[in-house]
Amino acid sequence: MYKITKEAIEQAHARIQPYIHRTPVLTNQSINEIAGTELFFKCENLQKIGAFKIRGGMNAALSLTPEKLKNGIATHSSGNHAQAIAYAAKVLGTKAYIVMPSTSPSVKVNAVKGYGAEITFCEPNQAAREAAVQKIIDETGAEFIHPYDDFRVITGQATCVKELLEEVPDLRAVVAPVGGGGLLSGTCLGAHYINPAIEVYAGEPEGAADAILSFKSGKVEKAPYVKTIADGLMTTLSEQTLSIIREHLKDIFLVSDEEIKAALKLVYERMKIVVEPSCVVPLAAVLKNKELFAGKKTGIILSGGNVDLTRFSEWFQ
Amino acid sequence: MYKITKEAIEQAHARIQPYIHRTPVLTNQSINEIAGTELFFKCENLQKIGAFKIRGGMNAALSLTPEKLKNGIATHSSGNHAQAIAYAAKVLGTKAYIVMPSTSPSVKVNAVKGYGAEITFCEPNQAAREAAVQKIIDETGAEFIHPYDDFRVITGQATCVKELLEEVPDLRAVVAPVGGGGLLSGTCLGAHYINPAIEVYAGEPEGAADAILSFKSGKVEKAPYVKTIADGLMTTLSEQTLSIIREHLKDIFLVSDEEIKAALKLVYERMKIVVEPSCVVPLAAVLKNKELFAGKKTGIILSGGNVDLTRFSEWFQ
Numbered sequence: 001m002y003k004i005t006k007e008a009i010e011q012a013h014a015r016i017q018p019y020i021h022r023t024p025v026l027t028n029q030s031i032n033e034i035a036g037t038e039l040f041f042k043c044e045n046l047q048k049i050g051a052f053k054i055r056g057g058m059n060a061a062l063s064l065t066p067e068k069l070k071n072g073i074a075t076h077s078s079g080n081h082a083q084a085i086a087y088a089a090k091v092l093g094t095k096a097y098i099v100m101p102s103t104s105p106s107v108k109v110n111a112v113k114g115y116g117a118e119i120t121f122c123e124p125n126q127a128a129r130e131a132a133v134q135k136i137i138d139e140t141g142a143e144f145i146h147p148y149d150d151f152r153v154i155t156g157q158a159t160c161v162k163e164l165l166e167e168v169p170d171l172r173a174v175v176a177p178v179g180g181g182g183l184l185s186g187t188c189l190g191a192h193y194i195n196p197a198i199e200v201y202a203g204e205p206e207g208a209a210d211a212i213l214s215f216k217s218g219k220v221e222k223a224p225y226v227k228t229i230a231d232g233l234m235t236t237l238s239e240q241t242l243s244i245i246r247e248h249l250k251d252i253f254l255v256s257d258e259e260i261k262a263a264l265k266l267v268y269e270r271m272k273i274v275v276e277p278s279c280v281v282p283l284a285a286v287l288k289n290k291e292l293f294a295g296k297k298t299g300i301i302l303s304g305g306n307v308d309l310t311r312f313s314e315w316f317q
Numbered sequence: 318m319y320k321i322t323k324e325a326i327e328q329a330h331a332r333i334q335p336y337i338h339r340t341p342v343l344t345n346q347s348i349n350e351i352a353g354t355e356l357f358f359k360c361e362n363l364q365k366i367g368a369f370k371i372r373g374g375m376n377a378a379l380s381l382t383p384e385k386l387k388n389g390i391a392t393h394s395s396g397n398h399a400q401a402i403a404y405a406a407k408v409l410g411t412k413a414y415i416v417m418p419s420t421s422p423s424v425k426v427n428a429v430k431g432y433g434a435e436i437t438f439c440e441p442n443q444a445a446r447e448a449a450v451q452k453i454i455d456e457t458g459a460e461f462i463h464p465y466d467d468f469r470v471i472t473g474q475a476t477c478v479k480e481l482l483e484e485v486p487d488l489r490a491v492v493a494p495v496g497g498g499g500l501l502s503g504t505c506l507g508a509h510y511i512n513p514a515i516e517v518y519a520g521e522p523e524g525a526a527d528a529i530l531s532f533k534s535g536k537v538e539k540a541p542y543v544k545t546i547a548d549g550l551m552t553t554l555s556e557q558t559l560s561i562i563r564e565h566l567k568d569i570f571l572v573s574d575e576e577i578k579a580a581l582k583l584v585y586e587r588m589k590i591v592v593e594p595s596c597v598v599p600l601a602a603v604l605k606n607k608e609l610f611a612g613k614k615t616g617i618i619l620s621g622g623n624v625d626l627t628r629f630s631e632w633f634q
Contacts, residue, residue, distance in 0.1 A: 024341065045589045265626060272362045272591040272622035305589035309582060312629035 004155050004244075006193035012059040012152075013159040019058050019091055023047050025167045025299075030270050035286055037293045040171065042164040045275045045305025049083040049111075052160050052183055052303050053147075057084030059156030060145045061092055069094050071141035076122075076129035078104040079232055080304050081147040086117035097142050099132040101125075107308045148182025149238035157186030164299050165194045174299040175282035178202040178211040178252065179233035181241030183303060188248035202245075202252045203285030205230040205260065205278075212252045214242050229257050229315065232278030232304065253285035260284050264315055267302075274305045277315065321472050321561075323510035329376040329469075330476040336375050336408055340364050342484045342616075347587050352603055354610045357488065359481040362592045362622025366400040366428075369477050369500055369620050370464075374401030376473030377462045378409055386411050388458035393439075393446035395421040396549055397621050398464040403434035414459050416449040418442075424625045465499025466555035474503030481616050482511045491616040492599035495519040495528045495569065496550035498558025500620060505565035516567045520602030522547040522577065522595075529569040531559050546574050546632065549595030549621065570602035577601050581632055584619075591622045594632065 026041045044052040061073055072095035075085045082098045089096030096117035100109060101124035112119060122132040137144055145153065160183070161174055176187040184202050191198045204211050207228030213221035214237050226234050237245065255263075260277050263284035267275050282300045286293050343358045361369035378390055389412035392402045399415045406413035413434035417426060418441035429436060439449040454461055462470065477500070478491055493504040501519050508515045521528050524545030530538035531554050543551050554562065572580075577594050580601035584592050599617045603610050 050589060268591050268626055269624075272367060274585050274589040274591060307586075309585055309629070309633035312626070312633055316626035316629055 004151055004158070004189050008155050009158045009162060009190055009193060012155045013162055015062045016055055016058045016156060016159065020048050020054055021046065022163060025164060026271060026273070028271050031266055034266070035293065036290050037286070037295060038297045039283075039286065040164065040168045040297065040299045041271070042160060042299060042301050043273065044160060044301065044303050045273060045279060047304075049080065049087050050304055050306040051080035051084070052157060052301070053080040053084035054087060055159050056150075056153030056156035056182060056186070057081060057145060058088045060150060060152035061085070061088040063152045064143055068143055071143065072097055073145055074133055074136050074140070074142040075099070075145050075147065076133045077147050078108060080306055082108065082112045082117075083115065083306070085145055086112045086115035089117065090115045095140075095142070097133075097136045097140065099129055099136070101129065105308055108306070111306070148180035148235070149240055151240070153182050154186045154189070154241070154244070157183045158190035160301060161187045161190035161299070162194065164301070165191065165198075168297065168299060170297055171198060171299045172296045173199040173201060173293060174301070175201045175203060175286060176301045177230070177233055177278055177281040177303055178204050179208075179278070180235040181211065181237040181245055183301065184249070185241040185244035187301065188244055192248050199250045200248060201250050201285065203281035204252050204254055205233055205281060206254045206256050208234045209254055210236045211245070212254060215245060215249065215252050218246060228260070230260055230278040230281055232276055233281065253289055255281055255284040255288055259288060261315055263287060268316070274307060275302055276304045276307055279303045279305065321468055321475070321506050325472050326475045326479060326507055326510060329472045330479055332379045333372055333375045333473060333476065337365050337371055338363065339480060342481060343588060343590070345588050348583055351583070352610065353607050354603070354612060355614045356600075356603065357481065357485045357614065357616045358588070359477060359616060359618050360590065361477060361618065361620050362590060362596060364621075366397065366404050367621055367623040368397035368400070369474060369618070370397040370401035371404060372476050373467070373470030373473035373499055373503070374398060374462060375405045377467060377469035378402075378405040380469045381460055385460055388460065389414055390462050391450055391453050391457070391459040392416070392462050392464065393450045394464050395425060397623055399425065399429045399434075400432065400623070402462055403429045403432035406434065407432045412457075412459070414450075414453045414457065416446055416453070418446065422625055425623070428623070465497035465552070466557055468557070470499050471503045471506070471558070471561070474500045475507035477618060478504045478507035478616070479511065481618070482508065482515075485614065485616060487614055488515060488616045489613045490516040490518060490610060491618070492518045492520060492603060493618045494547070494550055494595055494598040494620055495521050496525075496595070497552040498528065498554040498562055500618065501566070502558040502561035504618065505561055509565050517565060518567050518602065519569045520598035521569050521571055522550055522598060523571045523573050525551045526571055527553045528562070529571060532562060532566065532569050535563060545577070547577055547595040547598050549593055550598065570606055572598055572601040572605055576605060578632055580604060585633070591624060592619055593621045593624055596620045596622065
């Protein structure tokens with residue numbers, strides 16, 4: 001069985017490096033003044049495919065034997081993981097089979113199509129997604145790569161905090177967003193193996209508040225309701241991601257959509273970069289908990305920048 | 318009299334370096350594929366104050382004697398030059414007097430106020446601007462720093478292409494936007510002194526097509542009409558900027574607002590950075606004249622990223 005160790009993360013990093021960008025770490029004086037601390041933004045919005053997901057997807061694909069890889073790779077996702085799998089298949093010369101809900105925005109469908117993936121549409125529910133991807137696997141022998149409930153994927157996501165800490169070794173805290181927990185559990189493990197003293201925190205939307213409940217109860221819980229502009233963070237944790245998070249995460253902070261919008265405006269206006277609403281949830285969490293982060297050099301993982309530009313009018317009013 | 322020489326540009330660069338960012342040069346594979354050439358984007362949207370204007374403003378302010386500087390610096394501008402002068406005064410510990418048209422967007426007024434400048438509002442026409450700034454100079458002894466018709470400013474703007482060519486020495490062409498011609502004439506001189514073989518081009522909006530007329534006739538001409546989303550490029554050349562441009566510029570290309578919007582969408586979607594419409598006019602010009610740039614490594618100066626986020630809904634539909 002695949003175990004996530006310091007060596008596994010280092011091997012994953014060496015494996016995926018030729019295919020990914022080493023994304024820049026940006027700082028911004030006026031945001032530091034507002035936050036009352038020094039923030040270091042790891043810009044995965046500037047990553048290949050516009051999001052960190054390429055790290056996990058690429059590591060999983062590169063972990064397959066050449067024979068297995070020949071049959072292709074498959075997943076169900078409406079978001080950045082779909083693009084990651086499609087891109088990985090393209091550069092590795094194999095097929096990608098992507099199951100997407102019929103309600104997926106056309107900008108995401110087109111991006112996946114652009115990488116040459118074969119798309120199968122399904123009803124927008126979990127059972128339909130899983131059935132559709134199972135059918136494909138049975139027919140093609142393709143390897144299923146789950147968006148987050150997969151140790152190869154989590155190990156790949158851990159390479160992001162590894163790069164951040166190589167660039168800014170004296171960080172005392174790191175904050176990541178939490179959806180299914182792939183990035184967050186990878187960040188927990190990556191930080192832990194490099195420097196166990198680093199405090200890892202998560203930001204979660206109030207309108208998708210499952211992880212905070214699961215973190216407290218120790219069981220995978222559902223969100224009381226799901227409604228947020230942070231549409232990349234609507235999924236629930238898995239047993240595996242929860243168990244890593246329970247062991248290594250310091251705390252989870254909830255933020256409202258209004259707080260997310262305010263952080264989004266700050267990043268667009270001050271940093272001049274395009275990010276997804278999901279991406280600024282950690283910044284919103286820091287701005288809401290200033291006393292905790294005061295004087296503590298803090299890394300923030302900006303997870304992605306794939307946005308539908310026509311939605312700007314909802315976000316910036 | 319201040320002359321623009323290779324040494325003057327080098328001195329300006331050394332002088333302003335402690336106060337500015339060395340902005341990154343970004344590349345983007347999918348835009349290269351669309352353009353059919355290799356493009357190198359010098360990201361002045363990530364510059365201090367969000368635009369290249371800090372280079373010229375800071376160079377002019379730092380060229381003053383300490384006695385003269387004590388009286389403050391003054392300008393009329395509704396745009397990024399106002400922020401540059403305000404910021405320069407702040408970091409140099411003197412006063413900034415900024416004359417702004419009463420119609421200036423509040424986001425720009427607030428940015429200038431944020432740097433502690435004293436703002437005087439005037440009627441939105443050239444005569445009112447000049448009268449208001451003259452009155453301030455008479456009263457305070459402040460030094461007037463014109464947005465572009467000033468050799469100290471032009472020399473400062475020339476440092477941008479200097480950095481770009483230090484990073485990518487084998488560029489064969491550079492494209493800049495043209496408004497009053499400060500950035501463009503600085504780019505012409507900077508490129509010429511480093512490598513006279515580099516072809517410098519300009520992009521200009523169809524709805525502010527004065528520079529192309531002046532470039533052809535040799536006299537400062539007015540645009541037939543002024544209406545464009547590239548609101549940073551509405552000014553006309555001066556005798557001085559025209560004379561430099563006539564000597565060193567290869568050509569000017571006009572682009573429509575639709576072409577500017579298409580280039581803007583590309584930069585937001587693919588590069589994930591926030592830029593002003595004025596800023597993508599050179600990219601729009603390259604995409605409209607692909608055969609000329611094919612196979613020619615080309616630098617593009619992205620001039621600024623100060624946008625009113627509420628205008629996104631007009632740009633991205």
